[in-house]
Amino acid sequence: MTPPDKTPALEIRGLEKTYQNGFQALKTVDLTIQTGEIFALLGPNGAGKTTLINAVCGIVRPSAGQIQVCGFDHVTHYRNTRDLIGLVPQEITTDAFETVWNTVRFSRGLFGKPRNDAYIETLLKRLSLWDKKDNQLRMLSGGMKRRVMIAKALSHEPQVLFLDEPTAGVDVTLRSSMWDQVRELRETGVTIILTTHYIEEAEEMADRIGVINHGELILTENKKSLMKKLGKKELVIDLAQPLTELPASLAGKPIQLLQDGQQLVYTYDTLQENNGVAELMDELKTQHIRFKDISTQQSSLEEIFVQLVGQA
Amino acid sequence: MNLRAVAAIYNFEMARTFRTIGQSIASPVISTVLYFVVFGSAIGSRINNIEGISYGAFIVPGLIMLTVLSQSVSNASFGIYFPRFTGTIYELLSAPISFVEVLMGYVGAAASKSLIIGLIILATSSFFVPLEVRHPFWMLTFLVLTCLSFSLLGFIIGIWADGFEKLQLIPLLIITPLAFLGGSFYSIRMLPGIWRQISLANPVVYLISGFRWSFYEQADVSLGISLAMILIFLMLGLVVVYWIFRTGYRLRN
Structure with a gap:
């Protein structure tokens, strides 16, 4: 049929x-x-x-x-x-x-x-x-x-x-x-x-x-x-020199110091017009924090699923 | 009508019979042969003729009915219960087929197997006793109607049962006693008054009586009543199966 x-x-x-x-x-x-x-x-x-x-x-x-x-x-x-x-x-x-x-x-x-x-x-x-x-x-x-x-x-x-x-x-x-x-x-x-x-x-x-x-x-x-809508994006910055703690100017931002101070991970919303990435880069430059690599990663469907089911 | 589906179910069920031919056909035939040896030859030779018929020949219709009843019920109940047990019933429920087609496939196959077994027993019995079938048409009619109606009953049991124990419950506790007490080995006219009256409440009496009449023109009840009883039984079975499919009882819930 x-x-x-x-x-x-x-x-x-x-x-x-x-x-x-x-x-x-x-x-x-x-x-x-x-x-x-x-x-x-x-x-x-x-x-x-x-x-x-x-x-x-x-x-x-x-x-x-x-x-x-x-x-x-x-x-x-x-x-x-x-x-x-x-x-x-x-x-x-x-x-x-x-x-x-x-x-x-x-x-x-x-x-x-x-x-x-x-x-x-x-x-x-x-x-x-x-x-x-x-x-x-x-x-x-x-x-x-x-x-x-x-x-x-x-x-x-x-x-x-x-x-x-x-x-x-x-x-x-x-x-x-x-x-x-x-x-x-x-x-x-x-x-x-x-x-x-x-x-x-x-x-x-x-x-x-x-x-x-x-x-x-x-x-x-x-x-x-x-x-895109529900996924958070992460900016991962591998530092040239490890930090002992986050600079005071970065405190309060959605940023974490990981890997024994060798990595900064900044989480941002892709849909926001001003996602704060440019400001972060400026701040790193101001603080003379140098990095050797930079990458971004999208949150997985699994994380989205857990988030959705958890909310329901 | 989805005749291809009917054929698929029918052929699938018949293939299962031939795959397990020992269990499906040889076993009931051997059991019946043993009945003939014990009741027909050993004990039967010491029993007088019943209404002019040798005892061995007299029990042939009853023995065929006894086997056909139990085979119809067990074949049909197992045929539909097994897919429920293994879970393959999902395919049947999701296929574009109506309950009539499902019935035609499963009940048709179960009835065919019983009919084949019945005819094989008839042929086998001719080696042991002199046989005469005076009304072959009515003999076949009774045999086919019995196969169909008890296969329908077996189908209902197969839907109702939720375990192998329940699958055996009705055949063992109801069908077999009714078949034995329904005049397989005797005429109910031989019973004392009250027991004869009680026996008339046993539906199997009417089947065996009508079937025996087709052989020897001797019956415990009239042919018309026998025929009416089996048709009523068949209709009741159809009504119950219609209700099962209408409500989805034990199938779609």
Whole structure:
């Protein structure tokens, strides 16, 4: 089914989910994700990431709200929406005694797609699983099983792919290879929504970031502008001669003397018109403080995330 | 209708049967053969004919029903419970399929397995006793309806169960006793008055009676009542499954 043109890949309005035990996992979530985006959903454990994904995929029944996938309502046009979505769940769940080939072919059939052995062959080769196609899943390593989960999710050629912590427990090499595969998928026009605990993963991959905490989406922002808006920048000055203490003229400024007096670190806000860097340089010159190197560093997404979640 | 999904589930379940052919098919067949050896030949040879039929031949429909009932329930309950247990149910719940298609796949496969086993036992029994099926159409009708309705019951048990113990609870404590007391090895006409009346509350009596009639034209209750009872049972099962999918009971919560 071809989705209507120029509609968001995912549009969520007022989504709520309260479980039978009374736990409110989602509190009026609104979210729009454009076609072709890589959207990273960050949040601590139990924040509601998986519930949000499960609600969109039809695994959990929302208590309230609307979900549209490529313009199709997830209740009235559930066949269309589910046909468009692929899901790689957080848990590695497989039929231990099935072969790689059979389980991927089963997934394709389950989503109503005609048999296409050539496509599954390409998919398995792309995920480096081709030589394992006749192996039972119980014979595979954790990383390979994770790739099988991806192959199953892609078997019906979805337009929107949910990756719920896809690299959890995966070694560094495989993680890097998975990032490449995600980028390749995006090149083919697939919209990717991923949740992760690895902030550097979101920093590396995502176009936009959403932060969810206690069931509330507390922020959605373009990754670059988020880091620019919330990120503090640091000016690091390596001194030629160590100082025993900060000169009195610098006291009261956001500056620290570190590395046994060999380094000055000045923190400033990039959005401020007068960030104080020029004045600092003048002051160093006045005080005859010489330096051998100077560099700047941006605060990481992880620091921003901790700051956001801490505030919420 | 997503027939490809139905075929995928059906083929997946049938492949599991053939992968574990010893457990799925050979085991119930061997058990039934043992019943024939013990009840049909050893003990049966000392029992008079029942309503003109040798005891060995008389128990054939009951034995087939006994196996078909337990196999239908266990196949279907395991078929849907196992994905819930392993977590692979997420794929089923996120796929573009309706509850009717899910039922057609799982219940259809479980019923097919039971039907195959039932027919194999029928063929096997012909080696032990002289068999006559006077109404093959009704024999198949009863067999198929029983396979379907008890597979539906098994599907419901598989959704309801939250552990392997519960999965076995109803088959062991309810289905097997009802099947044994439903006239598998005797005619309920042989029971004293009060016990005969009590037996009529056992739904399995109607299945075995109708099924036995298709073989020998002898029944404890009329054919129409037997047929009506199994259809009511089937409808009840469908209503419960509809409610399960409508509410998401034990699936989407």
